[in-house]
Amino acid sequence: MKTALSVLFTAMIFLACDQSDTYVSPSDKLYKRWKAVEIGKNGKDWRTLTPPEVIEFVADGTVKYENQANLCCSPTELIRQKSILKVVKTGSNGPYCAGMSCVAISELHILLLSDTDLVIDYSHEGASMYSLRYEATP
Template identity: 30%
Template sequence: MKQLILFVLILGMSISCHKADQDATPADPLYQTWKLVEIQNSKGTWESVSYESVLELRADGDILYPKSEPGCCSPIRFERQDETLKITETYGGGDCIYVDCAAPSAYKIVSVTASELVLDMVYGISVPVSYSSMKYIPIR
Protein backbone atom coordinates (compact mmCIF):
# COMPACT_ATOMS: atom_id res chain seq x y z
CA MET A 1 0.00 0.00 0.00
CA LYS A 2 2.85 2.39 0.85
CA GLN A 3 4.48 1.62 -2.48
CA LEU A 4 1.26 2.45 -4.34
CA ILE A 5 0.96 5.83 -2.55
CA LEU A 6 4.61 6.59 -3.24
CA PHE A 7 4.18 5.64 -6.92
CA VAL A 8 1.10 7.88 -7.29
CA LEU A 9 2.90 10.75 -5.55
CA ILE A 10 5.97 10.49 -7.81
CA LEU A 11 3.79 10.15 -10.93
CA GLY A 12 1.78 13.23 -9.93
CA MET A 13 4.92 15.29 -9.34
CA SER A 14 6.47 14.30 -12.66
CA ILE A 15 3.32 15.18 -14.59
CA SER A 16 2.95 18.55 -12.87
CA CYS A 17 6.62 19.42 -13.51
CA HIS A 18 6.28 18.56 -17.19
CA LYS A 19 3.18 20.75 -17.53
CA ALA A 20 4.99 23.71 -15.91
CA ASP A 21 7.76 23.46 -18.52
CA GLN A 22 5.21 23.69 -21.32
CA ASP A 23 3.50 26.72 -19.80
CA ALA A 24 6.76 28.67 -19.58
CA THR A 25 6.39 30.24 -23.04
CA PRO A 26 6.89 34.01 -23.09
CA ALA A 27 3.75 36.14 -23.14
CA ASP A 28 5.32 38.68 -25.52
CA PRO A 29 6.63 37.12 -28.76
CA LEU A 30 9.22 39.92 -29.12
CA TYR A 31 11.46 38.43 -26.46
CA GLN A 32 13.15 35.53 -28.21
CA THR A 33 15.98 34.77 -30.65
CA TRP A 34 15.49 36.08 -34.20
CA LYS A 35 17.25 35.44 -37.50
CA LEU A 36 17.37 38.17 -40.16
CA VAL A 37 15.94 36.86 -43.45
CA GLU A 38 15.06 39.92 -45.56
CA ILE A 39 15.78 43.65 -45.86
CA GLN A 40 13.53 46.12 -47.64
CA ASN A 41 15.34 48.15 -50.29
CA SER A 42 14.74 51.78 -51.26
CA LYS A 43 12.15 50.69 -53.86
CA GLY A 44 10.09 48.96 -51.17
CA THR A 45 10.76 45.39 -52.28
CA TRP A 46 12.06 42.73 -49.92
CA GLU A 47 15.43 41.13 -50.68
CA SER A 48 16.87 38.02 -49.03
CA VAL A 49 20.06 38.50 -47.05
CA SER A 50 23.15 36.52 -48.03
CA TYR A 51 24.73 36.58 -44.57
CA GLU A 52 23.69 35.23 -41.19
CA SER A 53 22.57 37.72 -38.56
CA VAL A 54 21.02 36.44 -35.33
CA LEU A 55 19.99 38.48 -32.31
CA GLU A 56 18.17 37.77 -29.08
CA LEU A 57 15.88 40.42 -27.62
CA ARG A 58 15.48 39.97 -23.87
CA ALA A 59 12.83 41.39 -21.56
CA ASP A 60 15.55 42.93 -19.37
CA GLY A 61 16.61 45.20 -22.27
CA ASP A 62 19.65 43.24 -23.44
CA ILE A 63 20.32 42.50 -27.09
CA LEU A 64 22.54 39.45 -27.44
CA TYR A 65 24.25 38.11 -30.54
CA PRO A 66 24.48 34.35 -29.83
CA LYS A 67 26.27 33.36 -33.06
CA SER A 68 28.91 36.10 -33.11
CA GLU A 69 30.34 39.07 -31.28
CA PRO A 70 28.40 42.25 -32.01
CA GLY A 71 29.83 44.50 -34.69
CA CYS A 72 31.04 47.99 -33.89
CA CYS A 73 28.12 50.29 -33.07
CA SER A 74 25.64 47.39 -32.86
CA PRO A 75 22.87 48.00 -30.34
CA ILE A 76 23.35 45.96 -27.15
CA ARG A 77 20.75 47.53 -24.80
CA PHE A 78 17.31 49.04 -25.28
CA GLU A 79 14.34 50.47 -23.42
CA ARG A 80 10.94 49.48 -24.74
CA GLN A 81 8.45 52.33 -25.10
CA ASP A 82 5.26 50.84 -26.58
CA GLU A 83 6.21 49.98 -30.18
CA THR A 84 9.66 51.61 -30.02
CA LEU A 85 12.88 50.02 -28.83
CA LYS A 86 15.01 53.02 -27.84
CA ILE A 87 18.69 52.11 -28.12
CA THR A 88 20.46 53.00 -24.87
CA GLU A 89 23.87 51.40 -25.49
CA THR A 90 25.91 50.28 -28.49
CA TYR A 91 28.89 47.95 -28.69
CA GLY A 92 32.26 49.69 -28.51
CA GLY A 93 34.73 46.90 -27.72
CA GLY A 94 37.86 45.81 -29.57
CA ASP A 95 38.94 48.12 -32.38
CA CYS A 96 35.69 50.08 -32.26
CA ILE A 97 37.44 53.11 -30.76
CA TYR A 98 38.55 53.91 -34.33
CA VAL A 99 35.01 53.72 -35.75
CA ASP A 100 32.76 56.76 -36.18
CA CYS A 101 29.33 55.29 -35.43
CA ALA A 102 26.13 56.13 -37.24
CA ALA A 103 24.02 53.65 -35.32
CA PRO A 104 20.23 53.83 -35.17
CA SER A 105 18.76 55.60 -32.15
CA ALA A 106 15.79 53.21 -32.05
CA TYR A 107 13.96 50.37 -33.74
CA LYS A 108 10.29 50.86 -34.49
CA ILE A 109 8.26 47.64 -34.30
CA VAL A 110 6.25 47.48 -37.52
CA SER A 111 4.80 44.07 -36.64
CA VAL A 112 5.55 41.23 -34.26
CA THR A 113 3.95 37.80 -34.16
CA ALA A 114 5.14 34.42 -32.96
CA SER A 115 6.44 33.72 -36.49
CA GLU A 116 7.74 37.09 -37.75
CA LEU A 117 9.26 40.37 -36.59
CA VAL A 118 9.54 43.47 -38.80
CA LEU A 119 11.57 46.43 -37.55
CA ASP A 120 12.28 49.88 -39.00
CA MET A 121 15.54 51.58 -38.08
CA VAL A 122 15.14 55.11 -36.69
CA TYR A 123 17.99 57.59 -36.94
CA GLY A 124 18.05 60.87 -35.06
CA ILE A 125 15.07 61.68 -32.87
CA SER A 126 12.10 60.15 -34.64
CA VAL A 127 12.67 59.97 -38.39
CA PRO A 128 12.10 56.40 -39.61
CA VAL A 129 14.21 55.36 -42.57
CA SER A 130 11.72 53.25 -44.50
CA TYR A 131 14.26 51.62 -46.82
CA SER A 132 15.99 49.98 -43.89
CA SER A 133 13.18 47.72 -42.71
CA MET A 134 14.32 44.32 -41.52
CA LYS A 135 12.35 41.07 -41.40
CA TYR A 136 13.22 38.34 -38.90
CA ILE A 137 11.97 34.83 -38.18
CA PRO A 138 12.30 33.09 -34.82
CA ILE A 139 14.93 30.46 -34.12
CA ARG A 140 13.43 27.67 -32.08
Protein backbone atom coordinates (compact mmCIF):
# COMPACT_ATOMS: atom_id res chain seq x y z
CA MET A 1 0.00 0.00 0.00
CA LYS A 2 2.81 2.42 0.88
CA THR A 3 4.55 1.59 -2.39
CA ALA A 4 1.40 2.27 -4.40
CA LEU A 5 0.91 5.60 -2.64
CA SER A 6 4.50 6.68 -3.21
CA VAL A 7 4.29 5.72 -6.90
CA LEU A 8 1.05 7.68 -7.24
CA PHE A 9 2.54 10.68 -5.40
CA THR A 10 5.67 10.60 -7.60
CA ALA A 11 3.53 10.40 -10.75
CA MET A 12 1.49 13.39 -9.62
CA ILE A 13 4.66 15.42 -9.07
CA PHE A 14 5.96 14.60 -12.57
CA LEU A 15 2.61 15.46 -14.15
CA ALA A 16 2.50 18.77 -12.29
CA CYS A 17 5.88 19.75 -13.76
CA ASP A 18 4.99 21.23 -17.14
CA GLN A 19 8.09 21.40 -19.36
CA SER A 20 6.46 24.03 -21.57
CA ASP A 21 6.38 26.46 -18.65
CA THR A 22 7.71 29.89 -19.58
CA TYR A 23 10.06 30.15 -16.60
CA VAL A 24 13.18 31.99 -17.65
CA SER A 25 16.42 32.15 -15.77
CA PRO A 26 17.44 35.65 -14.68
CA SER A 27 20.71 34.98 -16.51
CA ASP A 28 18.86 34.87 -19.86
CA LYS A 29 20.66 37.12 -22.35
CA LEU A 30 17.50 39.06 -23.24
CA TYR A 31 16.89 40.47 -19.78
CA LYS A 32 19.07 43.57 -19.61
CA ARG A 33 19.30 47.11 -21.00
CA TRP A 34 19.59 47.51 -24.77
CA LYS A 35 20.24 50.55 -26.95
CA ALA A 36 18.47 50.57 -30.34
CA VAL A 37 21.06 51.73 -32.86
CA GLU A 38 19.64 50.76 -36.28
CA ILE A 39 16.26 50.31 -37.91
CA GLY A 40 15.52 48.13 -40.91
CA LYS A 41 12.99 45.82 -42.50
CA ASN A 42 12.98 42.02 -42.09
CA GLY A 43 16.35 42.12 -40.37
CA LYS A 44 18.13 43.96 -43.22
CA ASP A 45 18.36 47.34 -45.03
CA TRP A 46 19.74 48.98 -41.87
CA ARG A 47 19.76 52.74 -41.22
CA THR A 48 21.13 54.52 -38.16
CA LEU A 49 18.46 55.28 -35.59
CA THR A 50 18.70 58.82 -34.26
CA PRO A 51 18.44 59.35 -31.40
CA PRO A 52 19.05 55.83 -30.11
CA GLU A 53 16.36 54.49 -27.76
CA VAL A 54 17.34 52.63 -24.58
CA ILE A 55 14.98 49.93 -23.32
CA GLU A 56 15.17 47.18 -20.75
CA PHE A 57 13.52 43.78 -21.02
CA VAL A 58 12.69 42.48 -17.52
CA ALA A 59 12.21 38.78 -16.69
CA ASP A 60 8.67 39.44 -15.38
CA GLY A 61 7.58 40.48 -18.90
CA THR A 62 7.68 44.25 -18.52
CA VAL A 63 9.55 46.53 -20.89
CA LYS A 64 11.04 49.71 -19.47
CA TYR A 65 11.88 52.69 -21.65
CA GLU A 66 14.50 55.30 -20.80
CA ASN A 67 12.49 57.95 -22.66
CA GLN A 68 9.06 57.87 -21.02
CA ALA A 69 7.72 60.85 -23.01
CA ASN A 70 5.98 59.05 -25.88
CA LEU A 71 5.20 55.42 -25.23
CA CYS A 72 2.15 55.45 -27.49
CA CYS A 73 1.67 51.97 -28.95
CA SER A 74 5.05 50.77 -27.64
CA PRO A 75 4.99 47.29 -26.08
CA THR A 76 5.17 47.58 -22.28
CA GLU A 77 4.26 44.02 -21.25
CA LEU A 78 5.20 40.79 -23.04
CA ILE A 79 4.87 37.04 -22.74
CA ARG A 80 7.92 35.17 -24.00
CA GLN A 81 7.51 31.96 -25.96
CA LYS A 82 11.09 31.03 -26.91
CA SER A 83 12.01 33.48 -29.71
CA ILE A 84 8.57 35.13 -29.89
CA LEU A 85 7.49 37.88 -27.53
CA LYS A 86 3.69 38.27 -27.54
CA VAL A 87 2.52 41.79 -26.76
CA VAL A 88 0.11 41.87 -23.82
CA LYS A 89 -0.01 45.61 -23.19
CA THR A 90 1.12 48.78 -24.95
CA GLY A 91 1.91 52.24 -23.61
CA SER A 92 -0.66 54.99 -23.57
CA ASN A 93 1.09 57.93 -21.93
CA GLY A 94 2.36 60.97 -23.71
CA PRO A 95 0.81 64.14 -25.12
CA TYR A 96 0.00 62.63 -28.53
CA CYS A 97 -1.45 59.27 -27.45
CA ALA A 98 -5.06 60.40 -27.05
CA GLY A 99 -5.41 61.42 -30.70
CA MET A 100 -3.18 58.72 -32.10
CA SER A 101 -4.56 55.81 -34.06
CA CYS A 102 -1.78 53.27 -34.25
CA VAL A 103 -1.39 49.83 -35.69
CA ALA A 104 -0.34 48.00 -32.56
CA ILE A 105 2.58 45.63 -32.69
CA SER A 106 1.28 42.16 -31.80
CA GLU A 107 4.54 40.18 -31.68
CA LEU A 108 8.26 40.68 -31.46
CA HIS A 109 10.42 38.05 -33.13
CA ILE A 110 13.95 37.62 -31.83
CA LEU A 111 16.12 37.19 -34.93
CA LEU A 112 19.48 37.37 -33.11
CA LEU A 113 20.38 37.27 -29.44
CA SER A 114 23.91 37.27 -28.05
CA ASP A 115 25.60 38.83 -25.03
CA THR A 116 26.15 42.09 -26.92
CA ASP A 117 23.69 42.12 -29.87
CA LEU A 118 19.95 41.78 -30.27
CA VAL A 119 17.85 41.99 -33.44
CA ILE A 120 14.08 42.06 -33.08
CA ASP A 121 11.49 42.11 -35.83
CA TYR A 122 8.32 43.94 -34.78
CA SER A 123 5.23 42.55 -36.47
CA HIS A 124 1.48 43.03 -36.61
CA GLU A 125 -0.63 39.93 -37.24
CA GLY A 126 2.33 38.09 -38.76
CA ALA A 127 3.43 40.90 -41.10
CA SER A 128 6.80 42.52 -40.43
CA MET A 129 6.50 46.22 -39.65
CA TYR A 130 10.19 46.98 -38.97
CA SER A 131 13.30 45.53 -37.32
CA LEU A 132 15.53 47.09 -34.68
CA ARG A 133 19.15 46.24 -33.97
CA TYR A 134 20.19 46.73 -30.37
CA GLU A 135 23.51 46.78 -28.56
CA ALA A 136 23.85 45.84 -24.89
CA THR A 137 24.30 48.89 -22.68
CA PRO A 138 25.07 49.30 -18.97
